[in-house]
Ligand SMILES: Nc1nc2c(c(=O)[nH]1)N=C([C@H](O)[C@H](O)COP(=O)(O)OP(=O)(O)OP(=O)(O)O)CN2
């Protein structure tokens with residue numbers, strides 16, 4: 001019986017969309033929220049699918065905390081593209097990753113998954 005292990009992590013980062021309706025957005029920052037959904041087909045003896053803390057440690061390595069995303073990525077750092085980037089990184093360690101949700105603000109975000 002599958003379970004979904006879910007982990008959320010906030011990070012602070014600046015960005016601008018490189019082509020926002022035809023021109024670059026002004027540089028600005030957000031407190032972003034990332035959510036991971038990882039499928040676990042079985043639990044260990046302690047009742048865990050995957051340890052939240054180990055997942056959070058991986059996220060700390062991946063997330064661009066206190067950085068300007070445009071300085072480090074070769075893509076326009078929209079919520080969509082950032083979600084795919086994080087998905088690709090996390091999938092290497094957790095192949096059963098189902099989806100990544102990235103909230104740029106409390107109201108606006110995007111998710112990436114593969115069909
Ligand atoms: N589909 C997407 N749409 C937008 C993205 C995106 O990544 N994917 N990004 C932006 C902007 O980067 C903007 O920051 C979005 O934030 P917004 O909701 O406008 O919040 P603000 O902080 O800029 O606005 P307040 O007025 O301060 O709430 C736009 N669209």
Ligand SMILES: [Zn+2]
Pocket residue numbers: 015028030104
């Ligand atoms: Zn923004």
